[in-house]
Amino acid sequence: MDAEKGMLVSEHSPGAAPERDRGALIGSGAFWMAKWSLVIVAIAAGAVVLGWLVAQLWVIFLPVLLAVILCTVLWPPARVLMDRAGLPPAVAALTTLLLFLAIASGLIALIIPPLLSQMPALIDQATEGITRLQDWTAGPPLNLRQEQLDRFADSLVTAMRERSSAIATGVVSGVSTVGSVLVTLVLTVVLSFFVLKDGRKFLPWLVGLTGRRAGRHLETVLSRMWDNLGGFIRAQTGVALIDAVFIGAGLVVLGVPLAPALAVLTFIGAFVPFIGAFVAGALAVLIALVANGFVNALLVLAVIIAVQQIEGNVLQPLLQSRVMKLHAAVVLLAVTAGGALYGIVGAFLAVPTVAMLTVLVRYINEQIDERAEGEANGAESGA
Secondary structure, three states, X not given: OHHHHHHHHHHOOOOOOOOOOHHHHHHHHHHHHHHHHHXXXXXXXXXXXXXXXXXXXXXXXXHHHHHHHHHHHHHHHHHHHHHOOOOOHHHHHHHHHHHHHHHHHHHHHHXXXXXXXXXXXXXXXXHHHHHHHHHHHHOOOOOOOHHHHHHHHHHHHHHHHHHHHHHHHOOOOOHHHHHHHHHHHHHHHHHHHHHHHHHHHHHHHHHHHHOHHHHHHHHHHHHHHHHHHHHHHHHHXXXXXXXXXXXXXXXXXXXXXXXXXXXXXXXXXXXXXXXHHHHHHHHHHHHHHHHHOHHHHHHHHHHHHHHHHHHHXXXXXXXXXXHHOOOHXXXXXXXXXXXXXXXXHHHHHHHHHHHHHHHHHHHHHHHHHHHHHHHHHHHHHHO
16 A cells, blocks of 8 residues: 555656646647748748749840859959959950950850851751661561551641741741840840959948848858859850760760761850750761761760760869759759749759759858757757
8 A cells, every 4th residue: 555655646746747648738739840841831822923023024134144153154254354464344245255256256156157158958858868768667676566656757848848937037036036135145244244343342231231130141152152153154055065076076076967066066065964964965966867867866866965975074063063963854854844833944054953942051051050960069068
């Protein structure tokens, strides 16, 4: 009897921890889930509104993004002209932009005329190549149905003939499209000039506008975004240049038509991970097939695969680990989503955008860790 009494006293003694009701625990967990569900819904709604706003003001957002990306490349030479040559910011920015425009115009003048002059002959060769490919697939060992091959070949030939004149005369057509492209290019150049000229004044102005507490975070995040974006663009430019030089040299050695144009396309396509390399490589193989035959196309494919393997196994891992720190699956999903929403431009801007968002997420995570560590240290010192 005394033992039972002692046990009862020990169970209900003041020092024993009180047991929480099971319903209270479930309610607390449900409240936590509901709170975070509302937070996720609010973030998703904000993302939808932001996406809609970007779509409505795309004509403004696009030049701004292009100018920022361009200035990450042009800022190092502009800074050298300001700091070492002693040029005023406006003169240094204008000189850098003029040199860039001169180089870009020279490349366009070097590539576009041969491309336009050889395009009609290339269309005819492609038509002949499709016919030869049709005859080969109809025989052994494939023995495909002739009706299906005829329909497929006729559709390809018809599409090529209908679009050959448009391809030969230019990629863009229509006054509105040309006007939109020109406006975007002009705005990009003008904004790039002001970013190069007054970029150093932006962060101090932002800190003064938002206050020291918020400005400190904005200054750190924007500086990291700029460094991350600049490192990505410069590293990706190096990768693209290596791809273009080696693949272009291989195409020249193998006698593939339009080799300079294909090299430039390879350079541009390298800025759209996965998809750009695939499109540029497939086009080079197709041109080699219709112009020089099956064996030459296989050799072109071997050259492209060899260069892409070196890029994918050596250069890209270095780029992603040191600069981007993004998983390849994240890059692929970002490019796919950007292309689905905004076409080729969206695919091109997807990786830089994700890189900047990743910097923001990592900074928030750092602040959360620092705050949690500070609260834990405070609790230990209070105990």
